Amino acid sequence: xxxxxxxxxxxxxxxxxxxxxxxxxxxxxxxxxxxxxxxxxxxxxxxxxxxxxxxxxxxxxxxxxxxxxxxxxxxxxxxxxxxxxxxxxxxxxxxxxxxxxxxxxx
Numbered sequence: 001x002x003x004x005x006x007x008x009x010x011x012x013x014x015x016x017x018x019x020x021x022x023x024x025x026x027x028x029x030x031x032x033x034x035x036x037x038x039x040x041x042x043x044x045x046x047x048x049x050x051x052x053x054x055x056x057x058x059x060x061x062x063x064x065x066x067x068x069x070x071x072x073x074x075x076x077x078x079x080x081x082x083x084x085x086x087x088x089x090x091x092x093x094x095x096x097x098x099x100x101x102x103x104x105x106x
Contacts, residue, residue, distance in 0.1 A: 003081075005088050009070045009095035015046055018099060019065045022048060025098045032094055055080070063098075070095060 011018055029039045029050070037054035050061040057077045064071045072091050076084060 003084075004073050004075050005084055005091065006071060006073045007088060007091040007095060009072065009092065009099065010068060011070065011099050012068065013099065015065050015067050018070055019046065021101055022063065022065065022070070022098045025100065028097060029094070032090070032097075063095075070099065 013021065023043075026039070026041055030037060033039070033052065034054050037052060040051040040053075042049045042051075046065045048063040048065070050063070052059040052061060057080055059074060059076060059080065061072065061074045064073075072095050074087060074091065076087065080087075
């Protein structure tokens with residue numbers, strides 16, 4: 001594995017609400033990945049582990065939910081390390097999207 005990529009996504013939701021929103025928006029992840037990618041989520045307390053299969057590679061990601069931020073850490077295989085900065089930028093955008101609340105209509 002190459003060096004992990006880590007991104008903090010700040011919020012003011014509290015841990016419980018952030019976790020609820022992430023869970024509600026998980027289905028959006030596969031749409032942001034290359035065609036054929038699969039995402040397998042597993043919660044362990046306030047940590048969400050995501051096993052992602054894409055482009056013939058396995059990628060592991062962890063989201064740690066805190067009261068004021070979500071820390072996303074991705075372990076890339078060497079074959080995908082070249083895309084590290086693009087992935088970091090995508091994590092910032094996707095992380096914020098996971099915290100959106102689409103249940104409100106105001």
